[in-house]
Amino acid sequence: MASEPSSHRIKTSSLFRGDLVRQAIVDSLVKLSPRTLVKNPVMFVVEIVAALTTILLVRDLAAGAHVGFTVQIVFWLWFTVIFANFAEALAEGRGKAQADALRRTRSEAVAKLLQKNGSYEIVPAAELKVGDVVLVEVNDLIPSDGEVIDGVASVDESAITGESAPVIRESGGDRSAVTGGTRVLSDQIKVRITAAQGSTFLDRMIHLVEGAERQKTPNEIALNILLVGLTIIFLFATVTIPSFVSYAGGAVSVTVLVALFVTLIPTTIGALLSAIGIAGMDRLVKFNVLAMSGRAVEAAGDVDTLLLDKTGTITLGNRVASEFVTMPGVSDHELADAAQLSSLSDETPEGRSIVVLAKEKYGLRGRELANLHAKFIPFSAQTRMSGIDIDDHQIRKGAADSILKFVTSNVPNAIVPREFQQIVDKIARAGGTPLAVSKDGAILGVIHLKDIVKGGIRERFAALRRMGIRTIMITGDNPLTAAAIAAESGVDDFLAQATPEDKLRLIREEQAKGKLVAMCGDGTNDAPALAQADVGVAMQTGTQAAREAGNMIDLDSDPTKLIEIVAIGKQLLMTRGTLTTFSIANDVAKYFAIIPAMFAVFYPQLGVLNIMHLATPQSAILSAIIFNALIIIALIPLALRGVQYTPRSAASFLIRNLVIYGAGGVIVPFVGIKLIDVIITTIGLV
Numbered sequence: 215m216a217s218e219p220s221s222h223r224i225k226t227s228s229l230f231r232g233d234l235v236r237q238a239i240v241d242s243l244v245k246l247s248p249r250t251l252v253k254n255p256v257m258f259v260v261e262i263v264a265a266l267t268t269i270l271l272v273r274d275l276a277a278g279a280h281v282g283f284t285v286q287i288v289f290w291l292w293f294t295v296i297f298a299n300f301a302e303a304l305a306e307g308r309g310k311a312q313a314d315a316l317r318r319t320r321s322e323a324v325a326k327l328l329q330k331n332g333s334y335e336i337v338p339a340a341e342l343k344v345g346d347v348v349l350v351e352v353n354d355l356i357p358s359d360g361e362v363i364d365g366v367a368s369v370d371e372s373a374i375t376g377e378s379a380p381v382i383r384e385s386g387g388d389r390s391a392v393t394g395g396t397r398v399l400s401d402q403i404k405v406r407i408t409a410a411q412g413s414t415f416l417d418r419m420i421h422l423v424e425g426a427e428r429q430k431t432p433n434e435i436a437l438n439i440l441l442v443g444l445t446i447i448f449l450f451a452t453v454t455i456p457s458f459v460s461y462a463g464g465a466v467s468v469t470v471l472v473a474l475f476v477t478l479i480p481t482t483i484g485a486l487l488s489a490i491g492i493a494g495m496d497r498l499v500k501f502n503v504l505a506m507s508g509r510a511v512e513a514a515g516d517v518d519t520l521l522l523d524k525t526g527t528i529t530l531g532n533r534v535a536s537e538f539v540t541m542p543g544v545s546d547h548e549l550a551d552a553a554q555l556s557s558l559s560d561e562t563p564e565g566r567s568i569v570v571l572a573k574e575k576y577g578l579r580g581r582e583l584a585n586l587h588a589k590f591i592p593f594s595a596q597t598r599m600s601g602i603d604i605d606d607h608q609i610r611k612g613a614a615d616s617i618l619k620f621v622t623s624n625v626p627n628a629i630v631p632r633e634f635q636q637i638v639d640k641i642a643r644a645g646g647t648p649l650a651v652s653k654d655g656a657i658l659g660v661i662h663l664k665d666i667v668k669g670g671i672r673e674r675f676a677a678l679r680r681m682g683i684r685t686i687m688i689t690g691d692n693p694l695t696a697a698a699i700a701a702e703s704g705v706d707d708f709l710a711q712a713t714p715e716d717k718l719r720l721i722r723e724e725q726a727k728g729k730l731v732a733m734c735g736d737g738t739n740d741a742p743a744l745a746q747a748d749v750g751v752a753m754q755t756g757t758q759a760a761r762e763a764g765n766m767i768d769l770d771s772d773p774t775k776l777i778e779i780v781a782i783g784k785q786l787l788m789t790r791g792t793l794t795t796f797s798i799a800n801d802v803a804k805y806f807a808i809i810p811a812m813f814a815v816f817y818p819q820l821g822v823l824n825i826m827h828l829a830t831p832q833s834a835i836l837s838a839i840i841f842n843a844l845i846i847i848a849l850i851p852l853a854l855r856g857v858q859y860t861p862r863s864a865a866s867f868l869i870r871n872l873v874i875y876g877a878g879g880v881i882v883p884f885v886g887i888k889l890i891d892v893i894i895t896t897i898g899l900v
């Protein structure tokens with residue numbers, strides 16, 4: 215069963231946990247490999263520069279020159295790269311630790327592979343192929359991902375979701391998907407294997423949390439291009455300096471130029487960019503959401519419209535038959551009998567509950583299917599009907615309008631009792647789903663399916679509204695039921711009697727208006743829409759098809775989780791925006807800190823700009839390069855935690871952050887560099 219929306223577990227873990235830090239230190243040295251670092255252009259440039267300066271240092275040493283200053287610059291250049299690597303390694307570390315834990319839970323289990331004659335053979339789970347059918351009994355581990363094709367069981371999925379409450383898995387409906395590595399607690403099920411070894415859900419989850427398949431998002435690529443552009447501009451600016459200096463009759467060392475260049479290029483954001491993205495994914499994982507791509511997380515930050523299906527998403531999803539209501543002149547027994555016949559092979563939870571109600575209330579027996587000469591018509595989301603053709607009779611049950619159409623198209627002069635619509639409407643207005651039952655040309659009565667709106671969902675929709683997100687419920691159910699559930703749950707709008715194509719069309723229409731659309735769903739009929747949406751959040755309790763179509767999976771199967779998903783997406787975008795602002799403002803400020811100090815000797819007019827009064831040109835350069843390295847470390851917590859976000863207008867946040875981080879980016883280096891200058895001259899480093 216889906217967890218209550220309010221029960222988000224936040225697994226808190228300290229940012230700088232000892233073991234993670236130790237591993238990150240090791241990794242930050244491993245990441246010095248140029249092949250790894252080349253993916254980060256700005257830091258790659260710093261590494262090249264550091265290597266060249268190291269070579270010069272060795273040459274000067276061999277020549278017996280005085281190298282005290284160069285040694286310190288070289289030291290801090292390498293640390294700039296290592297600090298950047300450390301930020302990324304630390305961000306990755308938490309996912310890696312979680313992946314290790316998941317690997318340990320990966321089932322080494324055996325499977326009970328069903329044979330043609332109904333017996334089973336025990337085989338290693340690793341040998342299972344797609345399409346195999348296995349039996350899973352009490353206390354067995356489910357050997358691989360699959361679809362329940364027979365039976366109902368309660369399953370402990372805590373290995374995957376961390377949630378200890380068991381969930382129901384059953385054939386036919388929207389809760390038929392089972393995951394390898396989880397355990398059956400009661401009853402037994404037959405499972406058709408749907409995933410090949412190596413591409414199971416657990417495999418994908420491991421890849422995902424350890425970031426093995428992380429691709430740069432389009433936004434990150436664009437930002438990287440900007441950073442490379444700035445680097446090239448500052449490269450040209452730096453190489454022209456010697457000519458200015460020699461014009462004034464002076465000389466400037468390569469070490470000084472190198473240091474100047476590195477302080478001016480956008481190293482701060484270059485160092486933290488990838489860590490910010492990884493941390494965003496990691497924050498989602500903490501909320502039990504698996505995002506298949508960074509792009510999906512970014513899109514979530516800008517979502518305008520959220521579409522949700524009703525059953526199982528807004529409601530608890532176990533629609534149970536609670537009552538048979540007969541038409542005038544039809545006996546209870548007659549209706550119950552038809553309802554049961556039409557549901558005998560209906561493997562949906564609704565169908566099964568009808569068989570059960572007929573048995574409990576009217577003493578009707580489940581019949582031997584094999585003895586009936588009958589053709590079963592399975593439920594489909596298009597027809598919204600299911601039923602049976604038996605002994606020249608056509609028995610159908612389904613959505614009221616579908617049954618009405620079916621009856622009148624087969625028997626043009628069919629009599630539809632006046633009471634029919636009244637009963638249907640009464641059930642619908644109460645938020646129930648009415649299923650009409652017909653036999654040949656006559657409507658026999660209506661089955662009342664009850665469903666319950668999930669607790670706390672109203673407040674959550676209100677929070678989405680405050681974030682500027684419009685919620686629309688789309689359901690295959692009739693307009694009255696839809697309206698009742700919409701009112702009870704507090705969605706902004708609804709679309710009823712929607713086929714899978716309607717869901718798809720609605721998303722395309724919204725997207726055509728320039729809106730970013732998120733969709734939450736669990737059913738196979740939601741799969742096309744989940745794939746089309748910019749953010750497709752599939753419920754973990756949903757079908758295999760739904761879980762493959764979406765670009766996010768919510769392990770808690772809570773549709774209102776979108777609040778956290780959007781908040782984390784916004785937080786990611788804002789963190790990147792503010793740190794970029796900070797970084798670039800920073801570099802501009804450094805320009806004013808260093809240039810006057812460097813050139814005051816040659817161009818005394820520049821003295822008026824020398825507001826920082828740094829001790830010597832050398833101490834100015836060294837202070838700047840030390841500040842440049844340390845600011846990376848100082849900003850790691852912000853990059854990993856993200857800037858604060860509470861559901862409020864995004865625009866006001868943006869302005870506030872620009873002011874704080876823009877102004878901060880200008881002021882902080884002045885203070886920082888001055889402070890470092892005082893310290894290093896006091897302790898006599900320069």
Ligand SMILES: Nc1ncnc2c1ncn2[C@@H]1O[C@H](COP(=O)(O)OP(=O)(O)OP(=O)(O)O)[C@@H](O)[C@H]1O
Binds near residue numbers: 526647
């Ligand atoms: N087993 C069944 N047999 C016959 N008719 C059914 C059955 N299950 C559902 N229906 C009818 O078909 C309609 C569409 O059902 P479906 O579960 O596909 O809706 P949906 O599009 O998934 O929307 P939601 O999940 O939001 O309710 C239901 O409202 C109901 O009237």
Ligand SMILES: [K+]
Binds near residue numbers: 478479801
């Ligand atoms: K810099």
Ligand SMILES: [Mg+2]
Binds near residue numbers: 388524525736737
């Ligand atoms: Mg559904």
